[in-house]
Amino acid sequence: MVDGGDPANSAPRTGGRVRSSAARDEVLNATMALLEEQGYGKITMEGVAARSGVAKSTIYRWWKSKALLVMEAQSEAVARRMPEPDTGSVAEDLTIFASELNRVVEFPQRMEALRGMMADAQLYPDFAGALRDWVQTRRAVVSAILSRGVERGELDADLDVEYATDLIFGPFWYRLLVGHAPLRPDLAGAEIARLLAGFRHPAAD
Amino acid sequence: MVDGGDPANSAPRTGGRVRSSAARDEVLNATMALLEEQGYGKITMEGVAARSGVAKSTIYRWWKSKALLVMEAQSEAVARRMPEPDTGSVAEDLTIFASELNRVVEFPQRMEALRGMMADAQLYPDFAGALRDWVQTRRAVVSAILSRGVERGELDADLDVEYATDLIFGPFWYRLLVGHAPLRPDLAGAEIARLLAGFRHPAAD
Amino acid sequence: MVDGGDPANSAPRTGGRVRSSAARDEVLNATMALLEEQGYGKITMEGVAARSGVAKSTIYRWWKSKALLVMEAQSEAVARRMPEPDTGSVAEDLTIFASELNRVVEFPQRMEALRGMMADAQLYPDFAGALRDWVQTRRAVVSAILSRGVERGELDADLDVEYATDLIFGPFWYRLLVGHAPLRPDLAGAEIARLLAGFRHPAAD
Amino acid sequence: MVDGGDPANSAPRTGGRVRSSAARDEVLNATMALLEEQGYGKITMEGVAARSGVAKSTIYRWWKSKALLVMEAQSEAVARRMPEPDTGSVAEDLTIFASELNRVVEFPQRMEALRGMMADAQLYPDFAGALRDWVQTRRAVVSAILSRGVERGELDADLDVEYATDLIFGPFWYRLLVGHAPLRPDLAGAEIARLLAGFRHPAAD
DNA sequence: ACATAACCGAGACGGTACGTCAGGTCTTGAC
DNA sequence: GTCAAGACCTGACGTACCGTCTCGGTTATGT
Numbered sequence: 001m002v003d004g005g006d007p008a009n010s011a012p013r014t015g016g017r018v019r020s021s022a023a024r025d026e027v028l029n030a031t032m033a034l035l036e037e038q039g040y041g042k043i044t045m046e047g048v049a050a051r052s053g054v055a056k057s058t059i060y061r062w063w064k065s066k067a068l069l070v071m072e073a074q075s076e077a078v079a080r081r082m083p084e085p086d087t088g089s090v091a092e093d094l095t096i097f098a099s100e101l102n103r104v105v106e107f108p109q110r111m112e113a114l115r116g117m118m119a120d121a122q123l124y125p126d127f128a129g130a131l132r133d134w135v136q137t138r139r140a141v142v143s144a145i146l147s148r149g150v151e152r153g154e155l156d157a158d159l160d161v162e163y164a165t166d167l168i169f170g171p172f173w174y175r176l177l178v179g180h181a182p183l184r185p186d187l188a189g190a191e192i193a194r195l196l197a198g199f200r201h202p203a204a205d
Numbered sequence: 206m207v208d209g210g211d212p213a214n215s216a217p218r219t220g221g222r223v224r225s226s227a228a229r230d231e232v233l234n235a236t237m238a239l240l241e242e243q244g245y246g247k248i249t250m251e252g253v254a255a256r257s258g259v260a261k262s263t264i265y266r267w268w269k270s271k272a273l274l275v276m277e278a279q280s281e282a283v284a285r286r287m288p289e290p291d292t293g294s295v296a297e298d299l300t301i302f303a304s305e306l307n308r309v310v311e312f313p314q315r316m317e318a319l320r321g322m323m324a325d326a327q328l329y330p331d332f333a334g335a336l337r338d339w340v341q342t343r344r345a346v347v348s349a350i351l352s353r354g355v356e357r358g359e360l361d362a363d364l365d366v367e368y369a370t371d372l373i374f375g376p377f378w379y380r381l382l383v384g385h386a387p388l389r390p391d392l393a394g395a396e397i398a399r400l401l402a403g404f405r406h407p408a409a410d
Numbered sequence: 411m412v413d414g415g416d417p418a419n420s421a422p423r424t425g426g427r428v429r430s431s432a433a434r435d436e437v438l439n440a441t442m443a444l445l446e447e448q449g450y451g452k453i454t455m456e457g458v459a460a461r462s463g464v465a466k467s468t469i470y471r472w473w474k475s476k477a478l479l480v481m482e483a484q485s486e487a488v489a490r491r492m493p494e495p496d497t498g499s500v501a502e503d504l505t506i507f508a509s510e511l512n513r514v515v516e517f518p519q520r521m522e523a524l525r526g527m528m529a530d531a532q533l534y535p536d537f538a539g540a541l542r543d544w545v546q547t548r549r550a551v552v553s554a555i556l557s558r559g560v561e562r563g564e565l566d567a568d569l570d571v572e573y574a575t576d577l578i579f580g581p582f583w584y585r586l587l588v589g590h591a592p593l594r595p596d597l598a599g600a601e602i603a604r605l606l607a608g609f610r611h612p613a614a615d
Numbered sequence: 616m617v618d619g620g621d622p623a624n625s626a627p628r629t630g631g632r633v634r635s636s637a638a639r640d641e642v643l644n645a646t647m648a649l650l651e652e653q654g655y656g657k658i659t660m661e662g663v664a665a666r667s668g669v670a671k672s673t674i675y676r677w678w679k680s681k682a683l684l685v686m687e688a689q690s691e692a693v694a695r696r697m698p699e700p701d702t703g704s705v706a707e708d709l710t711i712f713a714s715e716l717n718r719v720v721e722f723p724q725r726m727e728a729l730r731g732m733m734a735d736a737q738l739y740p741d742f743a744g745a746l747r748d749w750v751q752t753r754r755a756v757v758s759a760i761l762s763r764g765v766e767r768g769e770l771d772a773d774l775d776v777e778y779a780t781d782l783i784f785g786p787f788w789y790r791l792l793v794g795h796a797p798l799r800p801d802l803a804g805a806e807i808a809r810l811l812a813g814f815r816h817p818a819a820d
Numbered sequence: 821a822c823a824t825a826a827c828c829g830a831g832a833c834g835g836t837a838c839g840t841c842a843g844g845t846c847t848t849g850a851c
Numbered sequence: 852g853t854c855a856a857g858a859c860c861t862g863a864c865g866t867a868c869c870g871t872c873t874c875g876g877t878t879a880t881g882t
Contacts, residue, residue: 023854041328046842055855060844118382119327122320123246128384135383162386163376163396170375171368173382177323178340179333181367191368198403221831222873228833251863260834265865426857427847433859451738456837465860470839525737528792532734533656538794545793572796573786573806580785581778583792587733588750589743591777601778608813631826632878638828661868670829675870 026052027059031073036109040070040116067120067127071134074113084141090149091196094168097142098188101172105183115177135169142168146199155199167195224267231257232264236278241314245275245321272325272332276339279318289346295354296401299373302347303393306377310388320382344370351404360404372400429472436462437469441483446519450480450526477530477537481544484523494551500559501606504578507552508598511582515593525587545579552578556609565609577605634677641667642674646688651724655685655731682735682742686749689728699756705764706811709783712757713803716787720798730792750784757783761814770814782810 030052034043043066049056063069085096104110121131142165149155171191175181235257239248248271254261268274290301309315326336347370354360376396380386440462444453453476459466473479495506514520531541552575559565581601585591645667649658658681664671678684700711719725736746757780764770786806790796 018853044842045844053855055857056843057845057856058854061853115327119324122324122382132383132385135385139385160396160399163399166376166379166386167372167400170377170379171371172375174371174375174378177327177378177382178337180337180340180344181371191365194365194368194403195372196403198399198401220829220875222833224832249863250865258834261864262835262866262868263833266832425849425855427859429858454837455839463860465862466838467840467861468859471858529734529737532730532792542793542795545795549795570806570809573809576786576789576796577782577810580787580789581781582785583789584781584785587737587788587792588747590747590750590754591781601775604775604778604813605782606813608809608811630824630880632828633880634827635878659868660870668829670831671869672830672871673828676827 023052023054023058024062027054027062027069028073030054031069032109035070035073035112035116040112040119043070043116045069065120065124065127067117067124068130070113071117071130074110074117075134082138082141085145086148090145090152090154091192093145093148094142094192094196095189097145098168098172098192099185101169102183102185102188104176105185111176118173118177139165139169149199155196159199164195164199168192228257228259228263229267232259232268232274233278235259236274237314240275240278240318245317245324248275248321250274270325270329270332272322272329273335275318276322276335279315279322280339287343287346290350291353293357295350295357295359296397298350298353299347299397299401300394302350303373303377303397304390306373307388307390307393309381310390316381323378323382340374344374347373354404360401364404369400369404373397433462433464433468434472437464437472437479438483440464441479442519445480445483445523450522450529453480453526455479475530475534475537477527477534478540480523481527481540484520484527485544492548492551495555496558500555500562500564501602503555503558504552504602504606505599507555508578508582508602509595511578512593512595512598514586515595521586528583528587549575549579559609565606569609574605574609638667638669638673639677642669642677642684643688645669646684647724650685650688650727650731655727655734658685658731660684680735680739680742682732682739683745685728686732686745689725689732690749697753697756700760701763703767705760705767705769706807708760708763709757709807709811710804712760713783713787713807714800716783717798717800717803719791720800726791733788733792754780754784764814770811774814779810779814783807 027048030048031043034047034051045056045059045066048054048069049059052059059069063072083096083100085093087093087096104114117127117131121128143161146155146159146161146164150157150159150161172183175183232253235253236248239252239256250261250264250271253259253271253274254264257264264274268277288301288305290298292298292301309319322332322336326333348366351360351364351366351369355362355364355366377388380388437458440458441453444457444461455466455469455476458464458476458479459469462469469479473482493506493510495503497503497506514524527537527541531538553571556565556569556571556574560567560569560571582593585593642663645663646658649662649666660671660674660681663669663684664674667674674684678687698711698715700708702708702711719729732742732746736743758776761770761774761776761779765772765774765776787798790798
């Protein structure tokens with residue numbers, strides 16, 4: 001949850017009209033609808049306002065930028081889709097995770113959202129931190145899997161877990177963003193197997 | 206070279222005033238200057254026009270978008286910086302390449318350019334193809350190194366060269382874009398060594 | 411009053427920031443100033459925006475074109491200068507009116523405005539109607555004078571009032587636009603007298 | 616004839632390629648075609664160049680502005696349509712002339728041209744003189760008719776011939792430009808008769 | 821016959837202004 | 852205190868034509 005997520009937290013409230021949860025829902029729904037229909041690049045705050053029937057000033061009150069708005073609109077769905085497998089086998093855990101990761105290809109509007117959010121993180125420094133925080137929560141899952149593997153002796157004790165985590169997410173984002181090759185949930189297992197071969201043996205020279 | 210790059214190619218010239226190479230140079234210089242001073246996100250076509258003294262309409266005549274303009278402004282410098290090592294050793298070749306790749310960290314405005322171009326590729330479909338083409342030229346270098354390694358028997362014959370190439374570039378871009386960890390030219394050798402351990406042996410299960 | 415003239419009319423207002431009368435005044439003043447200093451032909455929406463300190467989009471919100479803007483800027487002053495004499499004598503009424511009409515020659519920027527508006531009416535069909543409406547309000551004054559003359563028996567009952575009105579305004583505009591002869595407020599009486607001689611007697615053959 | 620009209624006059628010519636009459640004709644034809652199809656306001660030098668297949672620079676060599684171009688494109692046709700009646704009767708002469716004048720209503724593109732030229736005369740001082748000169752040639756015809764009438768004693772010796780001429784042309788242009796009433800060739804006779812009633816008798820007061 | 825000179829096409833160039841879009845802020849009155 | 856409405860300033864967009872300026876190439880002379 002990034003901002004304005006929960007209408008019943010923050011300051012101690014001293015009186016006055018309460019935040020309209022209807023307005024919040026309308027905004028998030030309109031955002032998802034526009035994301036699906038026109039893509040991230042064509043979403044505008046003005047468009048969301050018009051579509052949702054919520055005033056622009058109200059939207060700005062709760063979300064500082066388009067990127068934060070999309071992030072929240074996405075977050076629940078994405079959160080639900082982030083498995084934290086712990087089967088006792090690194091290979092199995094990673095395969096489950098990577099398959100699920102690549103399965104985003106089946107939800108075009110989520111791909112759109114990921115690509116657009118990554119774009120905005122480059123263009124608006126304010127948002128970069130928010131995206132980084134969100135990315136870290138996902139990295140943590142993989143790092144945990146790998147650490148458990150090291151502890152259990154499945155993986156080389158010298159393994160750089162952070163870099164290994166990048167080897168899981170890096171190619172995913174790279175393909176997602178460049179589009180030179182499709183994401184293949186079905187091949188995740190084979191790719192993980194190849195990677196693990198390297199993680200098991202100490203690096204040569 | 207992306208567009209309007211070479212004033213002396215394309216159509217056979219049947220008449221008409223010749224393209225001003227001075228104007229071209231002024232525009233590219235102004236673009237690089239603005240990139241360095243203010244960052245990709247603050248570059249505007251209008252700003253480039255003002256800075257370069259070249260009319261906006263002339264800029265639009267040769268470059269359809271900011272992203273294509275930056276890409277060309279970058280391309281020569283980057284091209285010069287893209288080594289194509291062929292030492293006879295995959296490990297050595299890849300280490301040279303990856304070190305150089307990560308060395309972009311020493312040139313902040315080039316990092317800015319790479320990040321901005323990747324962002325625009327997400328937001329403007331017209332540009333995505335151009336970026337993809339450019340990316341392919343860089344992938345080709347790594348693919349060639351790996352293919353030579355397979356031929357020479359240094360690497361497993363079953364190696365998926367395209368995916369292996371993604372394992373070189375993916376983490377690079379991922380770190381560049383997310384910023385969760387720094388790029389480390391000095392560690393490139395160790396990371397490559399770890400990767401190659403996996404490429405040498407057939408995948409396990 | 412042509413458009414956006416009165417900030418307190420139109421829709422019943424259900425909310426929203428109220429129109430800034432300061433902005434409106436600044437725009438109209440800037441328009442008149444530019445008209446006087448540089449002439450109608452050199453007025454631009456951008457120039458008015460710069461001069462007035464009001465945003466271009468705000469100007470476009472209230473006036474669709476330069477011509478409508480000038481028309482409104484002029485209208486109050488002109489309205490004040492449009493007498494509706496009713497002395498009981500057609501000759502006297504018309505002489506008063508025609509003298510005043512030709513007196514525009516003493517206000518060069520108003521001449522400029524009239525000429526420019528007539529020009530734009532030719533070039534932009536959207537504006538032609540607006541100008542025609544405005545012209546009709548002025549014609550109505552003369553038509554009324556003539557009609558009263560017919561009723562009183564001062565003028566021939568067969569007189570075509572509309573055409574007679576054109577005989578008042580036609581030469582005025584013709585001289586104003588072509589510039590082959592000056593406008594002469596002092597000669598208006600003599601010209602009217604000549605005209606009336608024809609209006610009193612039925613047409614010959 | 617305004618400019619570049621006759622390809623065989625001006626400087627004594629000592630050699631060099633001769634002006635292409637084909638190019639001249641193409642330009643004039645294209646101008647008339649665009650005038651008819653899209654109206655004066657949408658004619659552009661660039662459009663004429665594209666339509667005619669003649670280079671923009673060639674057009675500018677021979678015609679300094681759109682207005683001069685249209686004037687020449689029109690001039691031959693209009694010249695042919697300008698009668699100089701001399702029947703011995705002022706009423707008859709003027710009726711012939713005025714009927715023909717109003718007959719322009721049957722040729723929409725000529726109306727367009729007249730309206731557009733008058734507009735440009737307001738906006739571009741350089742052109743105002745050219746239009747005025749052309750207008751004078753037409754006024755001269757009417758003035759001559761009236762002067763003959765005065766000499767023959769048909770009209771009052773005190774008649775201001777110039778103003779009387781304005782009474783013929785003024786209402787014509789006024790209606791043409793404002794569009795509040797149609798031009799009526801068939802009513803020209805009646806209107807002239809009414810006017811002449813005033814011209815015959817000395818002005819009253 | 822051949823140099824001279826003016827013409828012509830093509831099209832790039834520096835400009836100016838256009839009219840539009842979206843951003844983000846502010847003001848108002850209703851709830 | 853929040854909300855819908857909507858006016859406001861700001862900045863940049865991408866386009867259209869303007870009138871000028873090279874270019875390369877084409878014709879008529881006139882010596």
